[in-house]
Amino acid sequence: MFQNLGEMAMLFWRTLRALPLTWRQRQKVFEQFFEIGNASLLMVCVLSFFIGGVLALQTGPFMAERALVNYLGGIVGYSHCRELAPIMMGILIAGRIGSAMAAEIGSMRVYQEIDALRTMNINPVHYLVLPRLVAIAIALPMLVIFSDLVGWLGGAVVAAANHQIDVGMQPFFASLREVVDFQDVAHGVVKSFFFALIVGVVSCQQGLATLGGPRGIGRSVTKAVVNSIVLVVIADYFLTRVLLK
Amino acid sequence: MTTNLQTNSGGVSVQVRGLRRSLGGHEVLRGLDFEVKPGEIFVIMGPSGSGKSVLLRHIIGLEDPDAGEILINGESVHGGEVLDKYRMALVFQSGALLNSLTVGENVGLYLTEHQLKSPEEIRRIVAEKLEVVGLKDTEAKMPNELSGGMKKRAAIARALVIEPQMILYDEPTSELDPLSAAVIGKEILKLQERIHVTSLVVSHDRELAFGIADRIAVINEGRILAIGTPDEVRRSEDPTIKKFLTADFKL
Numbered sequence: 001m002f003q004n005l006g007e008m009a010m011l012f013w014r015t016l017r018a019l020p021l022t023w024r025q026r027q028k029v030f031e032q033f034f035e036i037g038n039a040s041l042l043m044v045c046v047l048s049f050f051i052g053g054v055l056a057l058q059t060g061p062f063m064a065e066r067a068l069v070n071y072l073g074g075i076v077g078y079s080h081c082r083e084l085a086p087i088m089m090g091i092l093i094a095g096r097i098g099s100a101m102a103a104e105i106g107s108m109r110v111y112q113e114i115d116a117l118r119t120m121n122i123n124p125v126h127y128l129v130l131p132r133l134v135a136i137a138i139a140l141p142m143l144v145i146f147s148d149l150v151g152w153l154g155g156a157v158v159a160a161a162n163h164q165i166d167v168g169m170q171p172f173f174a175s176l177r178e179v180v181d182f183q184d185v186a187h188g189v190v191k192s193f194f195f196a197l198i199v200g201v202v203s204c205q206q207g208l209a210t211l212g213g214p215r216g217i218g219r220s221v222t223k224a225v226v227n228s229i230v231l232v233v234i235a236d237y238f239l240t241r242v243l244l245k
Numbered sequence: 246m247t248t249n250l251q252t253n254s255g256g257v258s259v260q261v262r263g264l265r266r267s268l269g270g271h272e273v274l275r276g277l278d279f280e281v282k283p284g285e286i287f288v289i290m291g292p293s294g295s296g297k298s299v300l301l302r303h304i305i306g307l308e309d310p311d312a313g314e315i316l317i318n319g320e321s322v323h324g325g326e327v328l329d330k331y332r333m334a335l336v337f338q339s340g341a342l343l344n345s346l347t348v349g350e351n352v353g354l355y356l357t358e359h360q361l362k363s364p365e366e367i368r369r370i371v372a373e374k375l376e377v378v379g380l381k382d383t384e385a386k387m388p389n390e391l392s393g394g395m396k397k398r399a400a401i402a403r404a405l406v407i408e409p410q411m412i413l414y415d416e417p418t419s420e421l422d423p424l425s426a427a428v429i430g431k432e433i434l435k436l437q438e439r440i441h442v443t444s445l446v447v448s449h450d451r452e453l454a455f456g457i458a459d460r461i462a463v464i465n466e467g468r469i470l471a472i473g474t475p476d477e478v479r480r481s482e483d484p485t486i487k488k489f490l491t492a493d494f495k496l
Contacts, residue, residue: 116341
């Protein structure tokens with residue numbers, strides 16, 4: 001994985017330099033953005049609802065035993081928006097969108113479509129990487145905000161429905177409002193922006209580096225997903241350290 | 246490949262000097278030297294794996310050689326600038342149409358991406374070029390709806406949109422039936438007559454080569470065995486060339 005870091009850095013730099021061309025590629029950015037939303041929204045919903053739910057289920061009875069259940073909304077809300085939403089959405093997007101990016105670009109590479117672009121003087125970074133990276137960098141933070149809302153709702157539903165916890169929606173959200181502020185949500189959103197860049201760059205780099213036939217595409221997809229997840233988790237630790245200060 | 250779409254001003258010359266390239270430890274090109282004149286149809290023949298396609302990729306600048314140089318109108322390809330100065334197109338063996346785009350979008354891609362014309366004008370040019378290659382009214386089709394021959398003709402239409410000064414064809418008749426192969430051969434001849442484009446054709450199709458070429462180079466194991474007019478090559482005494490030109494299915 002680490003042998004590709006140099007290539008990833010180069011690709012990221014070349015894409016950054018191409019940023020002024022984003023407006024020109026806006027149609028493709030929109031298409032990618034739609035694709036990401038369309039492919040992930042339902043999964044984000046289900047995943048976030050159950051993450052919120054399981055958080056309430058794990059912590060609720062424990063807190064109820066110690067008469068701390070009034071803080072349940074705050075605990076669920078805080079941990080979801082600061083940590084679980086960005087990391088889980090990062091992993092979900094790596095699997096769902098990163099794999100698709102690596103497969104699409106990889107097959108274009110294998111079937112000489114990228115060479116065809118180059119012979120037409122069309123830069124593959126401008127044409128393929130830039131729209132994907134911009135779209136994922138906008139989409140993932142938005143998905144994380146959406147995940148926060150659904151996750152909180154999941155926690156609230158479980159807290160209200162589970163007889164061991166038995167915290168109503170109103171006290172759950174009152175506690176959440178008391179503990180969670182804008183900064184906490186922003187913390188998760190900022191993290192997810194960096195996760196999006198990691199997933200986008202890793203997946204596009206793996207796609208562009210694809211060699212061989214369908215087997216090579218499969219190898220690139222696997223590497224894109226695994227490398228993205230590993231780098232997202234590593235980045236999560238360092239970003240948390242930086243953002244906690 | 247320039248972004249200035251100008252009226253075609255005839256073909257360009259190509260000089261290949263001492264070209265060498267190794268891939269995976271195997272020397273694919275072993276010091277090639279030849280020249281292609283402006284407006285000429287130059288066919289490079291040879292058996293599969295003789296280095297023909299690799300040579301083509303070097304000429305259009307997709308690969309860098311280990312040694313030697315390629316000059317277009319006297320300027321080196323591998324500086325990069327020459328590719329902006331002269332309009333060149335490569336028709337890939339597979340067509341290499343972008344599968345996510347329609348045929349029309351593929352053909353007009355160069356104009357769209359470089360924003361050289363208005364959408365209406367691009368539509369008109371695309372329709373015109375598709376008609377030239379006998380693919381009228383196929384703009385809305387996806388590449389996977391086309392046959393092998395149609396894909397190749399669509400790829401030629403995409404090359405024509407560039408108004409090229411040189412077109413490179415990689416095995417233009419491979420996987421085609423004899424009728425489709427003849428159509429492609431005629432298209433290459435028509436283009437040369439109409440716009441005096443330099444055509445560099447890589448093929449192991451003997452009928453195509455002798456039917457359209459002004460000159461032929463026979464290449465084997467990365468070396469040129471002979472260069473000359475079709476008649477000169479046909480009269481060659483080189484045993485490898487003789488074997489290649491007379492091979493048939495009789496055991």
